[in-house]
Amino acid sequence: MYKIAICDDNLFFIKQLRTMLKEKIRSDDQIEIYEYHSGEQLLMEMDHFFDVIFMDVVLPKRDGMSIAEELYRMNPLILLIYCSGTILPTTEAFQVQPYRYLLKQEMNQSWDRNIDDILHEMKLRNQKILKVTCEKEERWIHSDNLLYVMTEGKHSKITFYENEEKQRKIKTITVRENIREIEEKMDQETCYRVHRSVIVQFNYIVQIKNNIITMEDGQKIQISRMKAKKFHEKFSDYMGVKYRREK
Template identity: 25%
Template sequence: MKQIQVLIVDDERYARDELKHLLSNFASIQVVGEADSGSDAVLKALQLQPDVVFLDVEMPKINGMEAAKSLRKLKKVPFIIFATAYPEFAAEAFRLEALDYLLKPYDEDQLKQTVQRIENKFLHSQESGDTKFGKLAIESEGEIHYLFPKEILYIYHENKFSKIVTKKDAFQVKITLKELESRLAPYSFFRIHKSYLVNLNYVSRLTPWFNGAYLLELDDSDEKLSVSRNYVKTLRKRLEL
């Protein structure tokens, strides 16, 4: 499954570099291009067909609001995330149906919430049928197996292999956990530990363990998986209404 493709638009090079660096921490996101003006944003969007545009507001000549109006006329309309130091543009941004509105300087927790919102949008489009035939292809013991992401309970890495656990079977593959995380990012998968990736749709219980860590239980599985304390806060945000 391809990553969510992002175009960053800002007339300041430093701001583009900073946002690109912060987004590199998310396996689901791939920055495919940059633009330094509103007019360049529209041209790059035509060329690159991004899924999401992070768009600065205050730019010379064509500002972010005008650029957003032009982007909304494209055949493939990207989701718009406004990124600006000026909160007073928020009302107009949401009239343009922006997915989110980020204030500079960037707050990492706020950016995480924005990325989660993007991922949820793409997950919803998947469940609505946009890519309902997409399957994960894996080679195991000389055969190619095709799995719907919804069949997978969890994945873990052990001894240079990744093990994909479903309700009925388990498959050992040579694909790295990072690669699997990237492919499955639009489908409610979440890393709970450096060696574990779980399908959030099957999470049934979290139990405090020690030193801020938790044990996680899944429907249709007797295993109890360790959740590193570094992932607990974000995991709960993803799970809870």
């Protein structure tokens, strides 16, 4: 299920955009569209995270840019689309990096192609986003940011990178989902379950010695004997692909 929010105080514009989106949505797509007429209303009613938010830059009381900053603190994986009648955006508009900055006066010209791009990007990103439950709250984590996952009882403990106050920090949280559910969302070419209860992401391995992996945060992980041969094969393949890309 994809969730799209439109935040704009112009009801006619919302109606136009909703119509455009519905024309682009395939019959087998599960997409819900929500409407908000102010940034404050969006923040108050944001009891779930959205895949895409169309945000008017100029809104009553608080502008869309300050609302966007707050939204990103809640969920930095939102696909943000600024909608504006201003041709030259200010530098403040890009304090939070939008995926698109669309001009309302060009709605009948360039929006058709942009909507296609936005919906395509939404689906691509969703494939790599882990939606997990931590302390009864939904969290979104990009699977590429995971260092490793460990089983903790019936649940899992995830160690990952997260941007906090414009700094990249390592965090560890315990989530309700089990390791198999998380593994299904991860890129099988860049990760491997080295033990029944541990998945590692190849990109964050700094050393392998005597079948012991050292991760970027210093965590040491033992590779099980049954998994060792397959792990080394997969890791060699990964490094070969990575080397070719960097040449």
